[in-house]
Amino acid sequence: MIRLEDVHLAFGDNTVLDGVSLEVPPACIYALIGPGAAGKSVLFKVVAGLLRPASGKVFVDDEELGPLNEIELARVRKKIGMLFQNYALFDMNVAENIAFPLRRLFDLSEEEIAERVAERLERVALPGTEHRIPQSMSGGQKKRIGVARATIARPPIVLYDEPTAGLDPVTSQKIYDLVQEEQRAQDTTVMVISSDVAGVLTIADRVGMLHEGRLIFDGTTDDAKASTDPAVRQFVHGLTEGPL
Amino acid sequence: MAFTARAENVSPLAALKNVLQDALAVARVGRRTMHYLIRGKREPGSVARQMFAIGNQSLFFMCITMAFIGAIITFQTGLQSKKLVPDFSMIGATYLKLLIRDLAASVGALPLATRVGAGIAAEIGSMVVTEQVDALRMCAADPVDYLVVPRFIASVIMGTVILIIGGFVAYGSGMLVAQLMFDVSPHTFTNLSLVTMGDLVLGVSKAVTYGGAIALVSGQRGLATFGGSEGVGWATTEAVVGSCFAIIVLNLVISTIGYFFVPAL
Amino acid sequence: MGAPAAPVGVLLALPQRVGAFLLALATQIGGVTILLGQILRRLNPARIDRHELFRNLNRMGVRSVPIISATAAFTGGIMVVQAAPFVEQFNAKGFIGWAATFTTFRELGPLLIGLIFNGRVGANNTAELGTMQVTDQVDALRALAIDPIAYLVVPRVLAMISMMVVLTILGDAIALGGAMLTADLLLDVDPRIFWASAIERLETWDFFVGLIKSLLFGVMIALMSCYYGLATRGGAPGVGRAVNASVVASAAGVFIADYFSTFVLD
Numbered sequence: 049m050i051r052l053e054d055v056h057l058a059f060g061d062n063t064v065l066d067g068v069s070l071e072v073p074p075a076c077i078y079a080l081i082g083p084g085a086a087g088k089s090v091l092f093k094v095v096a097g098l099l100r101p102a103s104g105k106v107f108v109d110d111e112e113l114g115p116l117n118e119i120e121l122a123r124v125r126k127k128i129g130m131l132f133q134n135y136a137l138f139d140m141n142v143a144e145n146i147a148f149p150l151r152r153l154f155d156l157s158e159e160e161i162a163e164r165v166a167e168r169l170e171r172v173a174l175p176g177t178e179h180r181i182p183q184s185m186s187g188g189q190k191k192r193i194g195v196a197r198a199t200i201a202r203p204p205i206v207l208y209d210e211p212t213a214g215l216d217p218v219t220s221q222k223i224y225d226l227v228q229e230e231q232r233a234q235d236t237t238v239m240v241i242s243s244d245v246a247g248v249l250t251i252a253d254r255v256g257m258l259h260e261g262r263l264i265f266d267g268t269t270d271d272a273k274a275s276t277d278p279a280v281r282q283f284v285h286g287l288t289e290g291p292l
Numbered sequence: 293m294a295f296t297a298r299a300e301n302v303s304p305l306a307a308l309k310n311v312l313q314d315a316l317a318v319a320r321v322g323r324r325t326m327h328y329l330i331r332g333k334r335e336p337g338s339v340a341r342q343m344f345a346i347g348n349q350s351l352f353f354m355c356i357t358m359a360f361i362g363a364i365i366t367f368q369t370g371l372q373s374k375k376l377v378p379d380f381s382m383i384g385a386t387y388l389k390l391l392i393r394d395l396a397a398s399v400g401a402l403p404l405a406t407r408v409g410a411g412i413a414a415e416i417g418s419m420v421v422t423e424q425v426d427a428l429r430m431c432a433a434d435p436v437d438y439l440v441v442p443r444f445i446a447s448v449i450m451g452t453v454i455l456i457i458g459g460f461v462a463y464g465s466g467m468l469v470a471q472l473m474f475d476v477s478p479h480t481f482t483n484l485s486l487v488t489m490g491d492l493v494l495g496v497s498k499a500v501t502y503g504g505a506i507a508l509v510s511g512q513r514g515l516a517t518f519g520g521s522e523g524v525g526w527a528t529t530e531a532v533v534g535s536c537f538a539i540i541v542l543n544l545v546i547s548t549i550g551y552f553f554v555p556a557l
Numbered sequence: 558m559g560a561p562a563a564p565v566g567v568l569l570a571l572p573q574r575v576g577a578f579l580l581a582l583a584t585q586i587g588g589v590t591i592l593l594g595q596i597l598r599r600l601n602p603a604r605i606d607r608h609e610l611f612r613n614l615n616r617m618g619v620r621s622v623p624i625i626s627a628t629a630a631f632t633g634g635i636m637v638v639q640a641a642p643f644v645e646q647f648n649a650k651g652f653i654g655w656a657a658t659f660t661t662f663r664e665l666g667p668l669l670i671g672l673i674f675n676g677r678v679g680a681n682n683t684a685e686l687g688t689m690q691v692t693d694q695v696d697a698l699r700a701l702a703i704d705p706i707a708y709l710v711v712p713r714v715l716a717m718i719s720m721m722v723v724l725t726i727l728g729d730a731i732a733l734g735g736a737m738l739t740a741d742l743l744l745d746v747d748p749r750i751f752w753a754s755a756i757e758r759l760e761t762w763d764f765f766v767g768l769i770k771s772l773l774f775g776v777m778i779a780l781m782s783c784y785y786g787l788a789t790r791g792g793a794p795g796v797g798r799a800v801n802a803s804v805v806a807s808a809a810g811v812f813i814a815d816y817f818s819t820f821v822l823d
Binding site for chain 3: 307308353356357360361363364367368371372375376386390393394398402403406407410411414417418522524525526528529532533536537540541543544547548550551555
Binding site: 093096098118119122123125126128129130132133134136137138148149152153197 | 423427429430431432434
């Protein structure tokens with residue numbers, strides 16, 4: 049479960065989050081949509097405790113992040129897997145990248161680690177790429193390695209930042225299916241940022257729309273499709289006419 | 293950082309405040325480094341990798357620089373003593389004492405900071421702007437533990453070693469200049485009569501301190517990088533200037549302590 | 558370094574590295590010389606963008622005053638602390654003022670201020686030009702029929718050289734203030750004795766040697782930082798590499814220039 053209460057955050061004079069409150073119920077896929085520079089990625093980093101809000105409260109599994117120090121935050125982050133918008137893969141080979149959270153968080157034997165890595169690579173349709181270097185791979189492949197790294201420790205919460213950006217429609221759908229299957233199998237709580245609104249709505253249970261640092265819509269997927277708010281309508285249906 | 297031009301038009305008071313804030317930020321990274329130095333788990337080989345990187349990128353550069361520095365200092369000392377006492381017999385003894393007590397560490401640390409500090413800040417800074425540092429934090433790997441600590445250990449060890457090597461190079465080039473310009477034979481020049489154990493202790497402790505300061509200042513600057521690739525350029529600049537400044541301030545502190553507690557003669 | 562090292566034996570690795578280093582060095586010296594020629598051509602007749610020049614004078618000079626002042630003050634203090642044991646042993650309190658001014662003017666002032674100036678202004682300049690280069694802004698200037706050398710490089714070079722000299726004069730003064738204060742506190746040398754010994758023995762030439770040096774260092778830092786900035790390739794990571802290379806090359810250049818000018822100017 050994730051809950052934000054009146055979260056404000058600014059970089060200098062640039063207000064990024066301007067009073068955001070939202071709740072993601074357990075075992076739910078929550079799609080976060082909105083135009084570029086609306087503060088979506090920043091909101092993810094606030095949930096993960098990577099950025100501290102200027103005011104407001106953030107709860108992960110009923111634990112408030114505000115009073116926690118970096119070491120206590122690390123305990124909360126163990127529950128969260130995160131796919132970064134720009135992959136954020138390390139300068140190591142694919143297997144080392146994916147195994148990194150396992151090595152840091154658990155005490156497993158090398159055989160177990162290799163087995164889990166192979167299973168993840170199978171799952172993201174990149175079997176046998178253990179020894180390749182991510183920098184030499186395509187954007188879609190890097191995204192999928194990021195997905196494998198985010199989920200290998202089986203965290204109860206997973207945040208996907210633009211899992212399908214720059215991917216062709218077929219691969220995009222495969223990634224969405226993967227996100228949904230993973231969520232159903234583990235009963236995880238999932239948040240997805242996506243610019244591909246039509247695609248992400250096919251798997252989302254709930255939708256939030258962020259615009260200029262404010263949450264201008266929060267409801268079920270069906271509500272989003274039926275919304276009469278002009279900005280939401282325009283964004284969900286991809287219209288050129290409208291306030292955006 | 294207050295000393296660089298990123299923020300436009302800062303008043304002197306605000307600049308002073310920024311310097312103090314930066315010093316505090318470095319101190320906080322230093323405290324966490326000490327914490328993890330005692331309790332953190334080292335990735336095997338990470339320190340050795342950093343030691344190789346530091347040695348590989350700076351040894352050649354430092355040898356050339358220190359050769360020139362040694363020659364310049366000997367020449368200036370010779371000029372100065374020519375005016376006071378036209379006797380060059382003690383030029384080597386004085387030079388070696390100063391070299392061991394201060395110059396090898398303090399003058400050599402400035403080019404070292406330029407090379408090593410820029411490298412550390414650029415490397416950590418580009419990991420910050422590509423979100424790799426956030427990814428580390430998501431895996432419960434504190435970037436101070438994972439990135440700064442191995443560089444700190446490596447910089448302390450390799451920095452000291454390189455400054456000592458640089459000291460020998462400066463001694464050699466000084467000897468050459470003394471022979472060529474002032475007709476002082478290497479035998480007369482190599483006079484350790486003025487050097488005490490205290491000088492050696494003081495010089496080595498300076499080298500160790502500077503090595504640590506370079507890593508902490510540059511590591512903190514790297515971690516504080518923001519604003520894409522241009523931000524990495526800024527962080528590099530700030531790391532070099534900040535490290536040099538830290539070295540100069542620490543030099544004054546250590547030298548003053550040395551003046552009172554480590555008798556020079 | 559880009560060449561595959563695998564087939565080369567250990568014995569050949571060192572000569573190969575030395576050769577690669579010399580080739581790179583020759584390329585850089587050539588590039589800097591060409592840049593110098595291009596700049597000189599645009600100074601005759603001088604058509605300088607006044608706005609850019611003043612902006613850079615402020616940015617590079619005025620804004621460097623805090624760091625230069627702080628560095629100089631500490632350095633002046635350190636100088637006296639280091640000299641203190643010798644002064645006490647030889648009872649040379651009457652000489653400390655001269656020794657401090659001589660060292661500061663001739664060597665320490667220009668060299669230290671040059672190194673700090675290199676770290677702050679030179680690196681900054683490379684980062685800025687490098688970012689403009691990799692984001693195609695330099696080519697955009699060309700497309701607008703604006704000569705990037707005249708518009709970008711000439712004002713920067715002039716600003717850096719003149720500010721380096723001005724900041725050296727300022728730094729010298731502050732370092733001597735620091736030295737005087739430390740001598741008073743640590744060695745009980747009366748400021749009047751400090752200055753008397755300086756005036757008695759110092760020659761005007763000592764001061765000008767330092768100024769000529771600072772001018773040379775300014776030229777060195779200005780040319781290197783502009784050259785590396787404009788030569789930036791390889792997108793975002795290239796800017797970091799360029800800054801690194803520029804700072805190191807300028808520092809080496811400053812030491813080499815110092816070495817030769819020390820001997821020539823005696």
